[in-house]
Amino acid sequence: MATAGVGAALLDKENVGALGGKALEGKGALGKRPLESGSGGADAKLPRKSALQPLSANVVAGSAGSAHSGSAAKPLSSAAGSMGPPPPRAATSGRGASEAGAVPAARERPASGGAAAARRWQLTDFDIGKPLGRGKFGNVYLAREKKSMYIVALKVLFKNQLQQSNVEHQLRREIEIQSHLRHPNILRLYGYFYDSNRVYLILEYAARGELYKELQRAGSFDERRTATYIASLAKALIYCHSKHVIHRDIKPENLLLGLNGELKIADFGWSVHAPNSRRKTLCGTLDYLPPEMVEGSYHDSAVDVWSLGVLCYEFLYGQPPFEAAGHSETYKRILRVDLRFPADPARSDGAKDLIKRLLVKKPADRLPLEQVLQHPWIQANADPAVLARAT
Incomplete structure (x- = not known):
């Protein structure tokens, strides 16, 4: 192009479509937690990094050739x-202006329904x-x-x-x-x-920035904060699925915090609009991949339910549940659903029960998102205002 x-x-909205199974260099088939061979061999896993890093440059600087480089x-x-x-x-x-000639400041086109013109x-x-x-x-x-x-x-x-x-x-x-x-x-x-x-x-x-950085600072979140985040995400995913949108990359790096600490899903780069609910593209992040993606099987919106379980575990324990020394070993642990709960930090049986109901190998057996909101641990710990909200 x-x-x-x-x-x-x-x-050209007609060109909006599936990835067609092609891995993307930008995020890679394994997302923003890069995997490379290193001193540990082909299976060595690089340290996890935040999706966003500090910048010192300004958008206007070095913009020669831009229509607005003089701003x-x-x-x-x-x-x-x-x-x-x-x-x-x-x-x-x-x-x-540099692409299509000078664009008048008042360039407009009629708005729909005969409303006032909307300038671009x-x-x-x-x-x-x-x-x-x-x-x-x-x-x-x-x-x-x-x-x-x-x-x-x-x-x-x-x-x-x-x-x-x-x-x-x-x-x-x-x-x-x-x-x-x-x-x-x-x-x-x-x-x-x-x-x-x-x-x-x-x-x-999102005034309070990246949730991943907050998790790094805190090490892990307590049960009340985790339950509130999981309830908020469950509601957001119920909404997405009602619109036939599968997110496919729920993880801390893709979540932001609003002014009042409310959670926001921020990155839809791996999302698909899939009315037929059956996809086969390997995408997302290694630690969050569900078994059906690891196996190369068809997947549907249940991949987001699995990711919610991984996220709940990581919030409570500070690390993903299937993390291993090399990514091939991580694959094996995911396929076995090798779920282990460390003694420290101590977490309630209710939290562990929810995680075990979400991290189930067979997609159809995972706890539906509507039932996540009704789970006793969520009901006992999540912010009542979040639970009472209509959406």
């Missing part, structure tokens, strides 16, 4: 505006603040929409890196799925736009 073609391809970045703090969605505009935004987003609509994180394909920045003063997170993806890793179709699918989801425990994708070099995603700002 030509350099200018990534943004245009985002508009000056302004200092910005999270307190400098209201957190929330920017005013609605056309969801599929136009090219930057561009980088000059935002004040760019501090970097929030970095990934393989680009960076995330704190940003403020100038007119409304709303605080958002601006994810900047570099087209050449997307093309080199052949993941344009994955980005299209991620945008198509996440932009249509509305749930308090799912990070909102408000819109996107692009120029000749980059694609920009306008995302909800």
